[in-house]
Amino acid sequence: MSKSRQDLSSIQQVAANGLLDRRALLRSGVMLAGAVGAGTAGTLTGAAAEPLAEAPWSQHPGDPVAPYQHPSRFEDYVVRTVDNTKGEPGGTRARTPHQLLKGIITPNGLHFTIMHAGIPDIDPAQHKLVIHGMVKQPLMFTPETLSRYSMVSRIGFTECGGNSAPLFSNEPIQATLQALHGLSSCAEWTGVPLAALLDEAGVDPKAKWIIAEGADSPHLTRSVPLAKVMDDAMVAMYQNGERIQPGQGYPMRLWLPGYEGNMNVKFLRRVQVTDQPGMTYYESRIYTDPLPDGKDTQFYFVNEVKSFITSPSPGLDLKEPGVYEISGIAYSGSGRIAKVMVSADAGKSWAQAALQEPRLPKAFTRFTMPWRWDGGPTILQSRAWDEGGAVQPTREQFVALRGQTTKPPNVGGFPGHHFNAITSWGVSPKGEVKHVYA
Amino acid sequence: MSMRKLALAAGMAALALSVGAALAESPHLGKPITQADLAEWDINILPDGTNLPPGSGKAADGAKIFAEKCVACHGEGGKGGIAARVIGGPPKATLDGGKTIANYWPYATTVFDFIRRSMPWTQPRSLTDQEVYALTAYLLAANKVIGEDDEMNAATLPKVKMPNRDNFVIRFPDRI
Numbered sequence: 001m002s003k004s005r006q007d008l009s010s011i012q013q014v015a016a017n018g019l020l021d022r023r024a025l026l027r028s029g030v031m032l033a034g035a036v037g038a039g040t041a042g043t044l045t046g047a048a049a050e051p052l053a054e055a056p057w058s059q060h061p062g063d064p065v066a067p068y069q070h071p072s073r074f075e076d077y078v079v080r081t082v083d084n085t086k087g088e089p090g091g092t093r094a095r096t097p098h099q100l101l102k103g104i105i106t107p108n109g110l111h112f113t114i115m116h117a118g119i120p121d122i123d124p125a126q127h128k129l130v131i132h133g134m135v136k137q138p139l140m141f142t143p144e145t146l147s148r149y150s151m152v153s154r155i156g157f158t159e160c161g162g163n164s165a166p167l168f169s170n171e172p173i174q175a176t177l178q179a180l181h182g183l184s185s186c187a188e189w190t191g192v193p194l195a196a197l198l199d200e201a202g203v204d205p206k207a208k209w210i211i212a213e214g215a216d217s218p219h220l221t222r223s224v225p226l227a228k229v230m231d232d233a234m235v236a237m238y239q240n241g242e243r244i245q246p247g248q249g250y251p252m253r254l255w256l257p258g259y260e261g262n263m264n265v266k267f268l269r270r271v272q273v274t275d276q277p278g279m280t281y282y283e284s285r286i287y288t289d290p291l292p293d294g295k296d297t298q299f300y301f302v303n304e305v306k307s308f309i310t311s312p313s314p315g316l317d318l319k320e321p322g323v324y325e326i327s328g329i330a331y332s333g334s335g336r337i338a339k340v341m342v343s344a345d346a347g348k349s350w351a352q353a354a355l356q357e358p359r360l361p362k363a364f365t366r367f368t369m370p371w372r373w374d375g376g377p378t379i380l381q382s383r384a385w386d387e388g389g390a391v392q393p394t395r396e397q398f399v400a401l402r403g404q405t406t407k408p409p410n411v412g413g414f415p416g417h418h419f420n421a422i423t424s425w426g427v428s429p430k431g432e433v434k435h436v437y438a
Numbered sequence: 439m440s441m442r443k444l445a446l447a448a449g450m451a452a453l454a455l456s457v458g459a460a461l462a463e464s465p466h467l468g469k470p471i472t473q474a475d476l477a478e479w480d481i482n483i484l485p486d487g488t489n490l491p492p493g494s495g496k497a498a499d500g501a502k503i504f505a506e507k508c509v510a511c512h513g514e515g516g517k518g519g520i521a522a523r524v525i526g527g528p529p530k531a532t533l534d535g536g537k538t539i540a541n542y543w544p545y546a547t548t549v550f551d552f553i554r555r556s557m558p559w560t561q562p563r564s565l566t567d568q569e570v571y572a573l574t575a576y577l578l579a580a581n582k583v584i585g586e587d588d589e590m591n592a593a594t595l596p597k598v599k600m601p602n603r604d605n606f607v608i609r610f611p612d613r614i
Contacts, residue, residue, distance in 0.1 A: 088520045089521040140470075149465060213482070220556075225614045270479055272480075276485065297609050
């Protein structure tokens with residue numbers, strides 16, 4: 001506290017517009033408190049606390065305990081946004097409210113989902129999983145028999161190939177983080193390695209692919225390279241410790257760490273081993289994109305390294321100048337996040353964010369960065385690197401390779417897939433946060 | 439034996455051991471199932487035509503079925519409604535939209551496979567294979583990929599060369 005205001009600023013600011021040393025919050029609460037007082041005299045330290053009184057809920061017993069508990073009624077706005085509420089053909093999407101969550105685990109009720117024809121009401125006693133095709137012996141499994149197998153658990157993200165599609169727009173679309181990046185979530189998945197079941201059936205050495213099929217009415221199919229399947233594919237039966245909910249594929253789904261969501265076939269009922277991909281509707285028509293050079297890209301599969309700032313973000317406006325914690329999510333379908341850099345001046349200067357533990361491969365990694373907002377206009381960005389050295393592209397770099405629309409699409413549309421470039425939030429002097437391109 | 443081959447051999451031995459261990463620990467509860475017993479589910483059509491069923495159809499028959507079972511969602515003349523346009527469209531797909539059967543779908547077998555497994559949206563698996571062939575012929579003919587009188591069957595469908603087939607590039611070839 002003996003240091004002058006000048007000294008505090010020079011020690012703590014690590015990039016322009018008030019980005020502070022990421023260790024500042026941990027190292028010295030006293031010093032940071034001093035910084036708050038110094039930077040924003042009167043706004044946070046001026047008003048004295050009010051006298052305390054017993055609240056109504058402290059004066060009588062509370063509600064009975066429910067068998068399955070739910071969030072507080074004061075948190076009822078923390079929900080997914082659901083489109084296509086009339087249930088028309090074309091599917092329904094429910095998006096995760098990242099701007100209202102912390103940590104790396106998405107609660108089961110808030111995990112994103114896309115349904116192409118509603119949620120089937122599957123009786124697990126009647127559900128079957130068949131493995132056939134290029135195998136020695138076609139086999140049938142049930143949820144009950146799979147429960148006898150050795151299971152593995154793994155924390156990882158699942159992301160729709162169409163997540164962040166509004167950022168293909170030629171102009172920045174004004175929407176919440178949930179609308180822009182809400183088709184991505186992270187959970188602990190538990191199930192049986194598909195490789196164990198394939199080994200039991202005896203895979204023909206000439207096989208190269210599997211075609212996975214769901215038991216819901218579209219009988220959705222996706223082809224997956226056998227190498228990926230033998231590496232880390234799982235027949236997942238539990239999500240965050242409880243049985244997978246119907247909206248995520250009860251009683252079992254295919255889970256492919258780091259691969260586009262649509263391939264993680266829900267309600268998994270059949271795995272055909274083949275020597276060629278099925279060229280199914282979803283892998284030849286839907287999750288494919290026209291490229292600027294006139295070609296089309298197919299079999300993208302991997303969700304590449306990506307990050308976005310969850311707070312502040314559109315809708316989470318800043319009330320007054322002062323110290324804030326910038327918080328966000330980074331992930332890569334190729335491995336661990338190695339580094340996240342944050343900028344408060346539209347990418348001209350950068351500072352390294354703190355990465356919270358655990359920092360797992362193909363999983364959300366939470367990053368944080370203390371920031372002293374001086375009340376001026378600024379543009380916040382985050383940029384992630386993965387352990388393989390892949391770096392999140394700037395929007396300019398991404399658009400050069402993948403293109404953009406010529407007119408803004410509907411915010412819920414899917415002009416393209418696998419957008420992973422930098423997201424920019426513009427902060428106005430009023431503290432309003434908007435989606436911008438920078 | 440070179441060092442590299444030695445290392446490879448050692449690696450293979452280790453792999454064999456680990457797979458062996460995994461197999462030994464497996465409860466082996468998979469129930470053998472015959473091809474006949476899984477036939478009802480065995481509906482994947484591969485792009486080379488593998489598994490296409492007997493039967494055949496022409497565009498004229500497909501047009502009647504389309505008018506009866508498809509227009510409610512796909513619109514008159516297949517020009518789109520609450521579900522996607524399936525006939526006509528722009529000459530080239532871009533990020534503004536416009537992926538069509540004629541300008542985009544790489545394999546005609548996908549049309550058959552998708553109709554048979556997923557359509558009609560309200561009642562999938564209700565069409566006969568004959569009806570699926572006829573609808574496939576109708577959509578391919580209406581999009582001017584085949585002639586009005588061309589019969590679609592297990593032999594002719596895989597031979598249909600879709601205009602955009604060779605235009606696709608694989609993003610990560612090393613992962614396949």
